[in-house]
Amino acid sequence: MKISLKLFAAAAALYAASTFADSTLLNVSYDPTRELYQQVNAAFAKHWQATAKEKVTIRASHGGSGSQARSVIDGLEADVVTLALAYDIDEIAARAKLLPADWQKRLPNNSTPYTSTIVFLVRKGNPKGIRDWDDLVKPGVSVITPNPKTSGGARWNYLAAWGYAMKKPGGDETKARNFVAALFRNVSILDSGARGSTTTFAQRNQGDVLIAWENEAFLANKEFGAGRFEIIVPSVSIAAEPPVALVDTVVDKRGTRKVAQAYLEYLYTDEAQEIAARNFYRPRSAKVAAKYAQQFPKVALFTVDEAFGGWTRAQKAHFADGGVFDQIYKAQ
Amino acid sequence: MESQTLYPHPLSAPVTGGERPQSAARRVTSPTTESALVRRVLIGVALGYFAALVLVPLVAVFVEALKKGFEFYVESLREPDALEAIRLTLTMALIAVPVNLVFGVAAAWAIAKFEFRGKSLLVSFIDLPFAVSPVIAGLVYVLMFGLQGWLGPWLAAHGIKIIFALPGLALATLFVTVPYIARELIPLMEAQGTDEEEAALVLGASGWQTFFRVTLPNIKWALVYGAILCNARAMGEFGAVSVVSGHIRGATNTMPLHVEILYNEYNFAAAFAVASLLALLAIVTLVLKSVVERRAHGAHAR
Incomplete structure (x- = not known):
């Protein structure tokens, strides 16, 4: 009993220490993007360290697009959502009012970087x-x-x-x-x-x-x-078109708007577009698209x-x- | 869970005066009239069934886990997300076991030693998690603490996170582990009756003295036994924690959830490596369980 209480206290302390280490972003995404965002997240962390001189850790959650949207509606604190289709993000806007209804107009190409x-x-x-x-x-x-x-x-x-x-x-x-x-x-x-x-x-x-x-x-x-x-x-x-969006209520509450916005804009850079193309997503950038034209059948x-x-x-x-x-x- | 089918209760044996069924069968020369052949066939069928259903899949887990070599195996377990999952799973067990120890003893004490209104209702509540699907348990917490739920808006306004965070995972784990310790203790304490406690009180012991010197030593082994089962369930639970987890890698994934994620990422060897750790835990649990059973019998024999 005494031992387990001590262990419990130690575990709790460990847990608390790890949760508040540095600034983190949560990207709630759909099923097939696991490999894509693993690479994008690492690249963005490097990019952010170089440009903003700040350390950022991006956490990822993956699952069926509809059920991921449901989790965000129920309170999963996503700084950004990158889902399979616009309707799922519309649902988050409509049901939980976490972002404006016209979210899709805020980024280029219908908010779809790939x-x-x-x-x-x-x-x-x-x-x-x-x-x-x-x-x-x-x-x-x-x-x-x-x-x-x-x-x-x-x-x-x-x-x-x-x-x-x-x-x-x-x-x-x-x-x-x-x-x-x-x-x-x-x-x-x-x-x-x-x-x-x-x-x-x-x-x-x-x-x-x-x-x-x-x-x-x-x-x-x-x-x-x-x-x-x-x-x-x-x-x-x-x-x-699998779109991406900033979740306004969450980033304002957590104070992560700047880095979350930069993360989404980063997806449109040639660097990220290359990563997308290498993971078999069709890039928006004309330059990267030309480079990988062979890969994608007409x-x-x-x-x-x-x-x-x-x-x-x-x-x-x-x-x-x-x-x-x-x-x-x-x-x- | 296998203990649920172990009747008569192994730890209540001395009180009921019965022996364990196997040893009883051995002592009586021939309890049945079936021929040796029939007996052997029946035993063979039973063993074959368990080998096919339990042993072969268990071996398969270890074979798959080591498919890419021992180094890859160790690497999969030392990867940061895997370590975090292991740590979170241990945290769940470290929360569930102590809480259920306190609650289980209190509930069993009340139910076995006292008569009060609503006693059968309390017994039913303790059994409820056995009957309810864990997924439902998870969904209920989403309904209560989710942003669209009853308490969600208030919690959000005060910056308190329950679901998709540690407290939600702990709640879900507690829900599914509630019955284990209480259910071990109740039949034993009921069988022991209140005679020894009454004697202690008559001889001038205080309530706490009676509890620590009389009641607790009597239920010691059942308590350990219940804690082992509770621990196994806390670490292995999937359904309830899956609903409230949010599946954030390196943050809210317990080991069973991490296994699923790795599997979905085509990372089969790593998935089975983490799964093999859970399987090892099950084996350790079984060994501990039989040690406790033997100790308990030894203690009662004295």
Whole structure:
């Protein structure tokens, strides 16, 4: 009893000492950005030390984009959020009022320093002959994608499929709905996050095709050894914009506005853009984009604004309770 | 958790007068009429089942952990985020065990030695964490202390952090570990009755003297046993702490959460290295448990 009390006091003292060591930022992010921000955070700490002569530690939290937004709404003190889609940050603005509703206008390029798109990952030799979206609805093709209710990446997947069906000659709402319904009939495992789906497909060998972020597909290829998988780029896909934002209430309370703002602006520098490109995110900087042009296949892209009239409308129509996704998924 | 199925209670054996089931079976020449073959098959099936369900996966954890060599194994455990996770997990245990020792003894004392209104309600409350899913426990704390929760705005205004910080993790851990010590003590203390305490009081001992000289020595081993189980659960808990953690690397990740993070980062060998540390802890717990059981039997035999 006496020993454990002493130990407890020692542990408490240790804990207190470590928590208030130097200035820290918390970046609450989504699933596939772990490797990206590990490198960006180290580079920014060096940059900040050199320019502002201050030490900064950036902590990271990763998870499904929707559930990460939920945590911030519930009080997880994120200085910056870097999530999978604008709607999740809109939710933080709407429900918890931690940042203004027009947050997306505060940084260049819709507050999106890097972009990505949606591609397919198939097993070596492409045994099911998957070339484009139409091949995903064929009978006997087992598709892996996360759940659009909880995963940001999954919502991009869903909207990419929908947009493709709309853009096909003679495409309309009904045809798109039937196409997406047929696609989800072929989904064998519906994980809650993008990283879970990748592990299901690549580590546990489930399914014939994974619908994934381009960066996630490249990373899986790299991590599991080149040659085990092939990346298939469809004829049309969606321009996925994962945005970043400063959480005003938190940075003002913690006194970190200056360094948090600098962190977000740093993401647009050529240095950070290079890191993004090396992690298979499409850079915004024309210079870096030209340098890495070989890496990224050319693909016809449409945006959420063009095809769905923005995220708020897309979310309401497709992913809200009783929306199109619920209807087609329940009907199965 | 395996103790939950150990009936009769190993530490109440001398009081109930019974032997442990195995030794009883050995003494009676043949308690059943089944042939040796049937017995062997049954024992074989039971052992095979446990080997497949427990032993093989446990070995697999260590094999996977050492896949990239011993140096990588040590490196994965010495990495700052892993060290912080280990430290946080130890902190959780150092909070949960002492608090539950005090609460467990107080609750068991009240329940076993006294009659009062609401006694069965208290017993039910102690059992509640066994029945409630840990995820629900975590969510309840989010509802209470979250920014949108009942107390959240007040706490935020006063700069007090509960969830996504150490206090929330401690609360969640306490919630799931509440029953362990009390549940060990109650049956034993009920079986022992109040005779010895009454004798002490009649002979002029004060309340505290009675407690420290009579009650405590009688429940010593059950207390240690409960503390070991409580410690194991505190270190291993995933669901409840996952909900209130916020998953901040190097700050609010306990060991089980860190294992999940490493796994999700394709860092399988490191994930299993940290997992193997948790598995080692389980083995140590088992060894300690059987030592305590043996000691307790020895003590009662005297």
